[in-house]
Amino acid sequence: MKSLSLATLTSAFCIMASNAQSLKYPVAPSDNTVDTYFGVSVPDPYRPLENDTAAATAAWVEAENAVTRAYLDKIPFRDDIHKRLTALFDYHKHGLPWKKNGWYYFYENDGLRNQAVLYRTRSLDKAPEVFLDPNTLSDDGTVALTGVFFSHDGRHAAYTISRSGSDWTEIYVMDTDTKQLLPDHIEWAKFTGADWQGDGFYYSAYPAPEKGKEFSNANENHRIYFHRLGTPQSDDILVYEEPDQPLKFFSASVPDDESVIFVSGSGQGLGNTLMVRSLADKDAQWKVMSPTQDYEVAVLDVIDGTIYIYTNYGAPRYRLMTATLDNPAMDQWKELIPEQKGVLTGVDFTGPDRMILTYNTDASNHAYVYTLEGRRIREIQLPSIGSVGFSASRKHPEVFYAFTSFAYPSALYRYDVDKNESTLYRGSDIKGFNPDDYVTEQVFYPSADGTEIPMFLTYKKGLRRDGSNPVYLYGYGGFNISLNPSFSAQRILWLENGGIYAQANLRGGGEYGEEWHLAGTKLNKLNVFNDFIAAAEYMIDRGWTNPGLLAIEGGSNGGLLVGAT
Incomplete structure (x- = not known):
């Protein structure tokens, strides 16, 4: 794809904006529902949409999709975007190896597969074999592998799947020697893994739902069961429940x-x-x-x-x-x-007497080696500002870590704890993309109450701060979730066409611990919106962009953020 000029983009977006103003949206199902809370009347006219199986809801969704499809199909450069995104996503993505029962296991996606394949090998310098390919679990790609859980002796592996995006979980069991499925099959589990003890495992489940309401029933009375291999699910043993606390959910670990x-x-x-x-x-x-x-x-x-x-x-x-x-x-x-000053986000044991602790400081990671007695030995020097994850075990001294940042796809490193040396194990190469062409900087800006908020800015080197740059501002601000540096191939398309990616670390997240989280919840929720607004104002006031070229987005809880601001 040839780089689209700013003038071309601006002209195209003007046409799109004009088309958007002429869109006619379908009328949503509604009624006159009003709820009263503490003497305050709160209208909820779209209550009928909560019935996701109603014919009127389905018809409205279909009509909304038709409007959206017609609009997207008129975007003049949509095919070019699709081609470039396809090329950007088509690169090897490597997962961290871990060792189990003499095997190294790791996930890898060689390009555009829907799901990464789980491989294994006896030696990392030899060609691996496929252990489990989740892309073969269904013909239409609607079955997702959600987890693999090995028994402590490595002889068995339970894996969990989700069908068609459902929260309901099914569990299957493999013999790791033969890679054959056993007859064991668990249905109607939810929010669970499989934690092994001897010849069986613990899992969490709700009572089987009423037929026809599998995806709309309320989740109540979560329980933990033990399943022994070779027995039917009906014989599984109830291990833990709290009938007087129907809204709690439980998980087991061994x-x-x-x-x-x-x-x-x-x-x-x-x-x-x-x-x-x-x-x-x-x-x-x-x-x-x-x-x-x-x-x-x-x-x-x-x-x-x-x-x-x-x-x-x-x-x-x-x-x-x-x-x-x-x-x-x-x-x-x-x-x-x-x-400590930073937020402790991870602890990994390695070998018989070492730990690696990962801290989040100003929304980026730092890692340190400790003894089991709690004495800090040294900091692990990471490649740059970014995010890190470790693979280590008490059973052997090998340590691997994955490092990533906004312009750097995940790279895997071996780390020698005794020598304090990191060596590149596997990197990622994206055709037509050079990470050195881009720069990431961190800024701090004042919110409405004077609190300093961190924000990462990523853009192409040589970009001029003349107020004419399109900016994509992302925020979340909730549930104690931190927005650390991460790589996204789809953002590269934006960056290589002259855009700026801005990621604000709003209160409500976990960047500075529980105090930062609570400062963006309940009666403090307004802080989150003010933090986001201040980020946009900072980008405009400092000459990065102007209001006509600034877009905001937030996923999930971030949707509330965008709607409010």
Whole structure:
């Protein structure tokens, strides 16, 4: 695709804007519904649209799609965009390898496959074999692989799938030696993985839905079951439930030594409850580790009877704590690594006596090597400002990490913990794209109340700040989610045609811990909108762009953000 000039783009967008003003949208189903909250009447005229199976709703969706399709088909350069995007997406995407039972496993997409293929090999310098190709799970591509969970001995792998984008989960089991499916098949599970103990695994599920309402029933009474291989699902054992808390949902986890089972409960607070029970004694009772959903509490591992816990209990930016299996209650926990300036976002154990801790500082990652006793040894030097993820295990000393940033597709590195050396293992090459042609900078701008908000700007080198640059401003601001540097092939099309990609780290996210999150929730929600508006004003006031060339977008919770601003 030839680069589209700004004049061509502006002319085309003017034509499109004119066409948009003449669009005639279908009338949505509505009624006179009014709800009263604390004496305040709140109209909800589009309540009928909540009935997603109604004929009127289906007809309205079909009519909306027809309007959209007719508009998109008239975009004069749409085919050129499609061709260039296809070329940008057509590159090898490598996943981090991990080791299990003598095999290295890793995901890889050789270009435009809908889903990455799971490969394995005995040695990373030898050609791998396909272990599981999710693209073959359905003829029409509507079945998505959502997770693969290996037994602790590596003999079996349970994998979870979703059909047609549904939240409902099915579980299948493979023999890893033969790669053959076993007859075990779990249906109507949801929000679950598969955590193994011996010859079976734990999973989470709701009661099977009423026929005809599989996708509209309310989710209530989540439970944890144990499935033993070779038995029907009807024989699965109910392990945990809280009938008096129908809106909570639960997940189970079992450490490698299979000594205990942990159950986390969440859904009605900012964090989760946590229970633990011995697996050595069939009559053992549940012990409460965390009784409230006020804090996030995650068990990382159990080593020689010590529980390693990642939590924001008493630490809005998170810390690492320990507990004993004999006395695991929260008031008996001990601090191993205290809260730091950055937000602790990841802990990976490597070899018998090392940990790698990842911190988020000003919305980008830094990584450090620690001892199991909590002593910091050194910082791992990453390639530049960006985001990192590690693959490591206590069972062997090999460490891999993936690094990415706005102009750099994910690259894999080997890291030698003893030598403190990183070497490139696998990179990514996109035809017609050179990362060195672009620059990313971080700026800080004041919001309405004076709070300094960080924002990343990515653009082509040599760009002039003359107020004539189109800007794509993205924000989210919610649910404690951080917007860190990441690569997107579709953004490259925007950048190579002279656009600026701006990503604002609004309050409501997790960039600076729980305090930053709470500063954008409930009665503080207005801060999120003000932060986003201030980002746009900053781009205009500093000469990056003008109001006519600035677009805003936000996905999911970000849709509320865009609608409000």
